[in-house]
Amino acid sequence: AKIDAYTPAECILDFSEVTFVDSSGIAVVINSMRRMAQIEGELYLSGLGEQPRRVFRTSGIDRLVHIKEAV
Numbered sequence: 001a002k003i004d005a006y007t008p009a010e011c012i013l014d015f016s017e018v019t020f021v022d023s024s025g026i027a028v029v030i031n032s033m034r035r036m037a038q039i040e041g042e043l044y045l046s047g048l049g050e051q052p053r054r055v056f057r058t059s060g061i062d063r064l065v066h067i068k069e070a071v
Contacts, residue, residue: 005033011036012068016047021055030063044068 003011011032018025029045036043046068048056056062 002014003039003041004031007039008041010042012044012046014046015049015052016070018047018052021050021052025052026033026059026061029056029065033065042066046070 011028013032015021027042033043043067045056045061047070053062056067057070
C-alpha cells in the first residue's frame with residue numbers, strides 16, 4: 001500500500017528486526033518487487049539476519065533484488 005501511495009523510485013525493506021522468514025515473507029518481497037517493477041523503481045532488502053538471508057538465497061530471491069548490508 002505504501003508503494004502505491006508514494007510511488008518511490010527506491011523501496012528499502014528493512015529486515016534488521018526480523019529473525020524468521022517463511023513463505024509469507026517471500027510473498028511480501030515478490031509482491032513488492034512486482035509493484036516496484038511496474039513503476040520502474042528499485043527494490044532493496046536490508047539488514048538480513050542469518051535465517052532470512054538463507055531463505056532468500058534458497059528461494060532465489062537474492063538474485064532478483066538488491067541486498068544492502070545496512071540502511
